[in-house]
Amino acid sequence: xxxxxxxxxxxxxxxxxxxxxxxxxxxxxxxxxxxxxxxxxxxxxxxxxxxxxxxxxxxxxxxxxxxxxxxxxxxxxxxxxxxxxxxxxxxxxxxxxxxxxxxxxxxxxxxxx
Amino acid sequence: xxxxxxxxxxxxxxxxxxxxxxxxxxxxxxxxxxxxxxxxxxxxxxxxxxxxxxxxxxxxxxxxxxxxxxxxxxxxxxxxxxxxxxxxxxxxxxxxxxxxxxxxxxxxxxxxxxx
Numbered sequence: 001x002x003x004x005x006x007x008x009x010x011x012x013x014x015x016x017x018x019x020x021x022x023x024x025x026x027x028x029x030x031x032x033x034x035x036x037x038x039x040x041x042x043x044x045x046x047x048x049x050x051x052x053x054x055x056x057x058x059x060x061x062x063x064x065x066x067x068x069x070x071x072x073x074x075x076x077x078x079x080x081x082x083x084x085x086x087x088x089x090x091x092x093x094x095x096x097x098x099x100x101x102x103x104x105x106x107x108x109x110x111x112x113x
Numbered sequence: 114x115x116x117x118x119x120x121x122x123x124x125x126x127x128x129x130x131x132x133x134x135x136x137x138x139x140x141x142x143x144x145x146x147x148x149x150x151x152x153x154x155x156x157x158x159x160x161x162x163x164x165x166x167x168x169x170x171x172x173x174x175x176x177x178x179x180x181x182x183x184x185x186x187x188x189x190x191x192x193x194x195x196x197x198x199x200x201x202x203x204x205x206x207x208x209x210x211x212x213x214x215x216x217x218x219x220x221x222x223x224x225x226x227x228x
Binding site for chain 2: 001037039041043048049050054060090092094096100101102103104105107
C-alpha cells in the first residue's frame with residue numbers, strides 16, 4: 001500500500017498569514033494515463049470532509065483562490081496564502097493512483113494562534 | 114444538485130448486526146463508484162471499500178476485507194455498509210463518498226457500539 005505522510009501534524013497560524021502543508025507518498029503518484037491523482041481535503045470541526053484540490057493543483061468549485069496545490073511525483077504542498085478564521089480544521093492529502101486501497105495522510109490540524 | 118444522504122445515528126450492542134445506507138441523487142447512480150470511509154473518534158480518515166452500482170463490482174481495503182460488506186441497490190440509488198457482528202472497536206463515524214474522485218460526501222452516520 002502507498003503510505004502518505006504529512007508535515008507538520010499541527011499548524012498554529014496567525015490570521016492573515018500564509019500557511020503551508022507538505023504531503024509525501026511512499027511511491028510516485030503518476031498514473032499510466034499521465035495524471036497524478038493527489039487530492040486535498042478540508043474537514044472543519046463537526047463537518048464532513050470536503051475536497052479542495054484534485055489532481056495536485058485543480059481547485060474545486062467554490063474553493064477560495066487563497067488555496068493552492070502544487071507538487072509532483074512523491075512531494076506535494078497545499079498552501080493557504082492568507083489564513084482566515086473559517087480555514088480552521090484538519091487537512092488531509094489522499095492518493096488515488098494506486099488503489100485499492102485509496103490512502104489518506106494522517107491529517108494536519110490548522111488552528112489560530 | 115448531487116447529494117448523498119446517509120441514514121441516522123445508531124446505537125448497538127456488541128455482537129449485533131447493522132446495515133447503514135447512503136442514498137444518492139442528482140446524478141447517474143450507476144455510473145459512478147461509491148464507497149465508505151471510517152473515522153474513529155478523534156482520528157483520521159480510513160478508506161474501507163467501494164462498489165460500482167452499475168455491475169456491483171466491489172473492492173475492499175485489506176484492513177476491512179471480511180469485516181464488513183458493501184452492497185448497492187441501483188433501483189433506489191442506495192449504497193449500504195453492513196456488519197454481521199459488531200465490536201466496540203467499530204464505534205466511529207462512517208462517511209459515504211462518490212468515488213474515485215471523492216468529490217461528494219454524505220453527512221456521516223455515527224455508529225456507537227457499547228454494552
